[in-house]
Amino acid sequence: xxxxxxxxxxxxxxxxxxxxxxxxxxxxxxxxxxxxxxxxxxxxxxxxxxxxxxxxxxxxxxxxxxxxxxxxxxxxxxxxxxxxxxxxxxxxxxxxxxxxxxxxxxxxxxxxxxxxxxxxxxxxxxxxxxxxxxxxxxxxxxxxxxxxxxxxxxxxxxxxxxxxxxxxxxxxxxxxxxxxxxxxxxxxxxxxxxxxxxxxxxxxxxxxxxxxxxxxxxxxxxxxxxxxxxxxxxxxxxxxxxxxxxxxxxxxxxxxxxxxxxxxxxxxxxxxxxxxxxxxxxxxxxxxxxxxxxxxxxxxxxxxxxxxxxxxxxxxxxxxxxxxxxxxxxxxxxxxxxxxxxxxxxxxxxxxxxxxxxxxxxxxxxxxxxxxxxxxxxxxxxxxxxxxxxxxxxxxxxxxxxxxxxxxxxxxxxxxxxxxxxxxxxxxxxxxxxxxxxxxxxxxxxxxxxxxxxxxxxxxxxxxxxxxxxxxxxxxxxxxxxxxxxxxxxx
Numbered sequence: 001x002x003x004x005x006x007x008x009x010x011x012x013x014x015x016x017x018x019x020x021x022x023x024x025x026x027x028x029x030x031x032x033x034x035x036x037x038x039x040x041x042x043x044x045x046x047x048x049x050x051x052x053x054x055x056x057x058x059x060x061x062x063x064x065x066x067x068x069x070x071x072x073x074x075x076x077x078x079x080x081x082x083x084x085x086x087x088x089x090x091x092x093x094x095x096x097x098x099x100x101x102x103x104x105x106x107x108x109x110x111x112x113x114x115x116x117x118x119x120x121x122x123x124x125x126x127x128x129x130x131x132x133x134x135x136x137x138x139x140x141x142x143x144x145x146x147x148x149x150x151x152x153x154x155x156x157x158x159x160x161x162x163x164x165x166x167x168x169x170x171x172x173x174x175x176x177x178x179x180x181x182x183x184x185x186x187x188x189x190x191x192x193x194x195x196x197x198x199x200x201x202x203x204x205x206x207x208x209x210x211x212x213x214x215x216x217x218x219x220x221x222x223x224x225x226x227x228x229x230x231x232x233x234x235x236x237x238x239x240x241x242x243x244x245x246x247x248x249x250x251x252x253x254x255x256x257x258x259x260x261x262x263x264x265x266x267x268x269x270x271x272x273x274x275x276x277x278x279x280x281x282x283x284x285x286x287x288x289x290x291x292x293x294x295x296x297x298x299x300x301x302x303x304x305x306x307x308x309x310x311x312x313x314x315x316x317x318x319x320x321x322x323x324x325x326x327x328x329x330x331x332x333x334x335x336x337x338x339x340x341x342x343x344x345x346x347x348x349x350x351x352x353x354x355x356x357x358x359x360x361x362x363x364x365x366x367x368x369x370x371x372x373x374x375x376x377x378x379x380x381x382x383x384x385x386x387x388x389x390x391x392x393x394x395x396x397x398x399x400x401x402x403x404x405x406x407x408x409x410x411x412x413x414x415x416x417x418x419x420x421x422x423x424x425x426x427x428x429x430x431x432x433x434x435x436x437x438x439x440x441x442x443x444x445x446x447x448x449x450x451x452x453x454x455x456x457x458x459x460x461x462x463x464x465x466x467x468x469x470x471x472x473x474x475x476x477x478x479x480x481x482x483x484x485x486x487x488x489x490x491x
Contacts, residue, residue, distance in 0.1 A: 021476050024451035026232030026288040028279070029134070029161060029241045031078060032268065033154070033248035034434060035294035036256070037065070037443040043265050051273035052265075055292055059449035060490045061457040067296060067442040068463040069402035070413070071344035071435040075106040076403075077295025077464070078160045078243065082133035084468030084483035086402035087409075091130035092160065094343050097408045103341065104128070107159050109184065114173070116180035116189045116197070121173040124155045125184035126164050131482035133163035134468050135239045140165075141477040147231050147238040151222045153209050157243035157295070167229070170221060172209070177202040179221055192228035196221060210253060212260065212267040214246035219271040223278055232283035237475060243295075244268055255301035255432045289451040289474065293467060294444040298434045299421050313377060314425035315416055317342060320375070328367045332359055338368070341410070344435045345422075348410035365411060372414060380415040387413075399437045453490055462488055 036042075040056055047053040067077065069086045071094060079085075079092040087093040092106050107124040114122025132140075135148035150162030150169035158169040166185065170193065173180040178197035181189060189197075200217050208214040222242045225231065231238040247264045254260050279288050305312035325339045336353035347368070354364050369381040380392050387400045392415070400413055416422075421433045434441040446467055452474065465485030472479040473487035 022452075023235075023237045023475050024287055024289040025235070025237060026226075026279075026283050027134075027138075027237060027239045027471065027475070028288060028290040029082070029239065030272075030290060030292045031081060031157065031161065031241075031243040032292070032294050032445075033074060033157065033243060033245050034251050034296060034298040035247060035445060036297040036440065037063075037294075037445050039265065040445055040447075043262070043269075046262075046266065047269045048273055050276060051269035054273070054276060055290070055447050055449045058455050059290075059292075059447045060453050060455065061448075062446040062460070062462040062466075062488060063457050064459045065293070065444050065446040065462040065464060065466075066439070067444060068399060068465060070399045070437050071346070071403060072296040072437070072441040073344050073435055074154065074248065074295050075156045075160060078157050079129060079131075079133075080464050081293055081295065081467050082135070082161045082163065082241070083129075083131040083480045084134075084465045084472075084485040085131050085480065086465060086484060088402055088405050089131060089482040089484065091128060091405055091408060093403065093405050093408045094346070095156065096343055098341075098348060098410075099128070099408060107156050109182070112183045114180055115182055115186055116178065116193070117173045117176035119173055119175045121155065121171075121175060122180045122182040124159055124171075124182050126159050126162070126166075126169075127184075129160055129164070132480040133161065134471055134480065135161070135163040135241065136165045137472060137477050137480055138237060138239055138475070139163075141475075142236050145236045147229055147236075148241070149225045149229060149231070149239070150241040150243075151218065151225055152243035153214050153218055153245035154243065157245055158241070161241035161243065162239075168225075170225070172214075172217070174207050174209075175204055177204045177206060190228065192224055196224045207249075209245050209249040212246060212250070212264045214249070215244055215264060215267040215271055218242065218244055218246070219275055223275065226278065226282065232279075232288060248298075251298050251432055253431050255304065255430050256298055257300070257304065258430070286451060289453070289471070290449045291467065291471065292445055292447040292449070293464070296434045297439075297441045297443055299419070299432050299436070299438075299440045301430055301432050302419065302421070302423065302425070303427060303429060305419060310419065311417070312419035313417075314423040314429065315377060315420050316425050317422055321347075324368065324371050328364070328371055332364060332367055333357065334359055334364065338364060343410065345413050345415070346410040347412040347414070349412070361411070368412060372412075377417050377420050378414055379417055382413045382415065384409060384411060384413060396437055448490060456491055458488075458491065460488070 109125035150158040152158040302312035
């Protein structure tokens with residue numbers, strides 16, 4: 001009897017030792033720049049069955065996913081998706097911002113050099129990002145054996161999602177007409193990248209971001225990375241972070257309803273269908289987990305809306321902020337320009353000018369707030385340091401606080417009327433932009449597809465910052481180190 005019991009115990013211990021956590025071979029993050037949530041359904045009938053409709057019809061959609069900070073711009077969105085955090089903590093408070101009194105681009109890094117070209121387009125890295133991302137957590141959990149690669153036409157859309165410990169990030173250098181990287185990742189481009197560049201490269205100076213062709217080049221590079229880096233070919237989960245930039249660049253120029261905007265999404269649909277086929281062949285259907293999201297949405301063109309009696313307009317702050325500055329300076333006796341810069345709703349004040357004039361920062365702020373709020377198209381101007389005690393709706397207050405990093409943001413933030421973006425107010429303007437708290441800028445898609453995902457949807461309130469912890473929970477790995485989001489259940 002003792003021998004039988006000993007045998008049973010030995011078998012049970014052996015089975016326990018053999019148990020493994022089930023994970024996909026590959027995670028594919030697909031971020032579509034400026035993809036409004038409603039595009040999933042606006043274009044649904046035009047999508048092919050094996051492209052975006054495969055995601056919609058077979059995936060799990062979080063229909064009520066919102067961005068919970070301002071400003072809603074590219075660098076911040078890509079950082080927040082992959083870190084599960086907000087600008088106040090991950091530090092990427094805009095595409096451009098100030099550090100130690102100097103204006104910087106979000107990925108600027110003078111300590112590295114371009115790899116693949118002789119331009120400055122490769123002097124980029126993720127070092128300005130203060131938080132870890134999904135790729136970093138995969139690296140840590142697998143003892144740095146997981147492969148992590150970022151691909152996009154925009155440098156910030158490749159670098160920030162890939163994170164700090166990535167094996168590589170590749171982006172498009174318009175001045176060279178090809179994909180490049182930086183010495184942060186490598187000393188020279190792999191042979192396979194050189195080969196891809198020979199196949200899809202263009203003449204220097206052609207901005208492929210503003211063409212549907214840019215979508216094609218993005219997926220060619222992503223496919224080449226998948227194949228040549230051997231991603232998803234073993235039991236260690238890899239991450240391929242892909243961002244489609246052309247959808248944003250085209251909409252900025254032509255608006256949300258232009259034929260080129262539509263064509264960019266039709267091209268996305270065609271390329272995704274081909275990408276799915278490759279994933280099925282190389283990694284195996286059911287062996288990869290994909291998520292689709294967007295870094296922000298986009299407003300409809302104000303002239304289009306006004307033509308149908310919907311209140312809208314272009315703020316054109318560049319035409320009146322200077323006059324506001326002069327009036328306040330004259331009133332307070334300040335010598336010099338008070339407003340140093342504006343960035344996506346944030347106003348940076350020149351503290352040295354204010355101090356030399358013998359004025360306090362607070363009295364200058366209050367004077368500017370009073371003057372700017374006289375404008376009919378401005379609802380509120382908020383002192384960042386007093387946002388928690390300012391009488392504004394709670395959802396907007398929360399977004400302002402989440403977007404405020406004291407060492408990198410400005411001093412004031414303005415909130416415009418719904419339908420108003422900082423674009424031209426001329427009657428022939430056809431483009432658009434984004435950056436506001438409103439649903440047209442902040443309501444984004446979040447769809448999971450593939451490994452361990454059943455078809456379904458939920459309207460449960462979800463934030464962009466919930467994406468990373470949801471993926472981490474599915475993989476049973478720790479969430480990023482500044483994550484404030486919550487893991488959502490795929491029912």
